[in-house]
Amino acid sequence: MSKKEKEPDIKEESLNEGEETNAENEAAEEKTKEQELEEQLAAAKDSYLRTAAEYANYRARSAKEKEQSFNNAKCSVIAEILPVIDNLERAIAIENGDYEGLMKGVQMTYDGLMASLEKLGVEAFGESGENFDPNFHNAVMHVEDESLGENVITDVFQKGYKAGDKVIRAAMVKTAN
Numbered sequence: 001m002s003k004k005e006k007e008p009d010i011k012e013e014s015l016n017e018g019e020e021t022n023a024e025n026e027a028a029e030e031k032t033k034e035q036e037l038e039e040q041l042a043a044a045k046d047s048y049l050r051t052a053a054e055y056a057n058y059r060a061r062s063a064k065e066k067e068q069s070f071n072n073a074k075c076s077v078i079a080e081i082l083p084v085i086d087n088l089e090r091a092i093a094i095e096n097g098d099y100e101g102l103m104k105g106v107q108m109t110y111d112g113l114m115a116s117l118e119k120l121g122v123e124a125f126g127e128s129g130e131n132f133d134p135n136f137h138n139a140v141m142h143v144e145d146e147s148l149g150e151n152v153i154t155d156v157f158q159k160g161y162k163a164g165d166k167v168i169r170a171a172m173v174k175t176a177n
Contacts, residue, residue, distance in 0.1 A: 001120045010024075010050075026053070032118070037114070053143060057075065060155055076120075077120060080116040080117075080119055080120055081113070083112055083116070084109055084112050084113040084116060087105065087108065087109040087112060088109055090105075091105045091106065091109065117161075120163070120165050121163050121164060122161055122162070123161070123162060123163075123167065124159045124160060124161055125159065125160045125171060126153070126156045126158075126159045126160040126171025126172075126173060127153070127156060128153055128154060128155060128156055129152065129153065130152075130153045131151055131152060131153070132151040132152065132153055132173065132175045136160055136162070136170060137153065137160065137170055137171045137172075137175075138170040138171065138172050138173065139173055139174070139175045139177070140157065140172055140174065141143070141155075141174035142171070142174070142175050142176075143174060143175075143176050144176070144177060145176045145177065146177075148176040148177060149176070149177065150175050150176075150177045151175060152174065152177070153171075153173045153175055153176065154173075154174050154176045155173065155174040156171060156172070156173050156174075157172040157173065157174070158171060158172035159171055160172075161172060
């Protein structure tokens with residue numbers, strides 16, 4: 001064989017090796033891209049799981065705080081009413097009491113209860129002579145009386161109570177005209 005014949009073989013082998021190297025490089029690049037995408041997917045999945053866990057913890061913490069807040073408010077109300085209960089128990093325990101003393105004690109107990117409600121932001125409403133408002137009053141009776149104005153409360157059967165702007169119980173009233 002001559003040198004010329006051997007040279008083309010070497011070139012062909014070099015070309016074949018170059019093609020194999022390119023194919024190997026492309027395969028390696030695809031694996032690298034695939035690994036990169038898998039890593040991104042794993043990172044996104046981890047982020048999602050962490051966010052879901054944080055949200056679940058937030059919901060549980062919020063529910064617990066809400067329950068604690070409700071219990072604290074309930075205990076505050078009960079603490080305000082306990083002195084009234086104590087006074088009523090003392091009044092019941094008196095065996096030889098006069099009527100006037102009992103009435104004075106009941107009046108003092110009532111005043112104490114109303115002071116406790118006032119501390120809690122509760123106020124009574126519904127007085128004779130006020131104008132009727134269906135948002136605050138429940139008219140259970142009606143009377144025609146020319147000496148009174150229109151939609152005037154004549155009698156209050158049950159006072160109403162509100163805390164701030166929220167009506168706890170509407171006043172039960174009798175209206176005129």
